[in-house]
Amino acid sequence: MAIVPDTKDWTWVLERPCTECGFDTRVVTRESLPEGIRDNAAAWQELLLGSAGADLRRRPSDSRWSRLEYACHVRDVFRLFDRRLRLMLESDEPTFPNWDQDATAVADSYREQDPVDVAGALLDAAEILAGDFAIVPAAAWHRTGVRSDGARFSVESLGRYLIHDPVHHLHDVACDAGGVGSTSAI
Numbered sequence: 114m115a116i117v118p119d120t121k122d123w124t125w126v127l128e129r130p131c132t133e134c135g136f137d138t139r140v141v142t143r144e145s146l147p148e149g150i151r152d153n154a155a156a157w158q159e160l161l162l163g164s165a166g167a168d169l170r171r172r173p174s175d176s177r178w179s180r181l182e183y184a185c186h187v188r189d190v191f192r193l194f195d196r197r198l199r200l201m202l203e204s205d206e207p208t209f210p211n212w213d214q215d216a217t218a219v220a221d222s223y224r225e226q227d228p229v230d231v232a233g234a235l236l237d238a239a240e241i242l243a244g245d246f247a248i249v250p251a252a253a254w255h256r257t258g259v260r261s262d263g264a265r266f267s268v269e270s271l272g273r274y275l276i277h278d279p280v281h282h283l284h285d286v287a288c289d290a291g292g293v294g295s296t297s298a299i
């Protein structure tokens with residue numbers, strides 16, 4: 114069985130704790146976002162570089178991504194949300210270009226990528242995103258942007274929404290002995 118795309122709208126994670134990973138985005142503040150992004154990236158470094166002997170390319174089941182694939186996805190999420198953040202700061206209520214995460218995973222051969230390269234790129238992407246959130250002007254947190262499905266975000270809710278995704282995927286890989294996981298649509 115191939116990876117089944119998750120087409121659910123996950124914006125409910127802005128309103129209540131995630132039923133799968135337990136993370137509550139409502140506790141995330143503007144000030145804590147950069148640190149949250151950096152802490153998450155550090156956890157992925159540990160997973161990719163510190164798991165001696167672990168098979169990073171092994172899928173726990175045919176329908177679940179491997180650790181390496183999740184890490185590639187998180188790296189790309191950090192890059193994607195930095196583009197979305199900049200777009201919101203530079204133009205009035207932009208519509209974000211659509212991003213098909215599952216098509217990207219196949220087109221970019223996530224399964225074939227080098228874990229050391231991915232770890233470095235994930236760290237770089239996280240640092241850029243954390244730095245950009247750290248310098249959002251006070252008056253800009255309420256600027257808006259619209260996802261291609263019509264979901265509207267402010268800079269603040271974009272940040273809270275974003276940080277759930279890589280946290281959720283750390284939970285996914287922690288469960289990869291056969292627990293419940295997903296490729297949450299973003």
Ligand SMILES: [Zn+2]
Nearest residue numbers: 131133134281
């Ligand atoms: Zn979650």
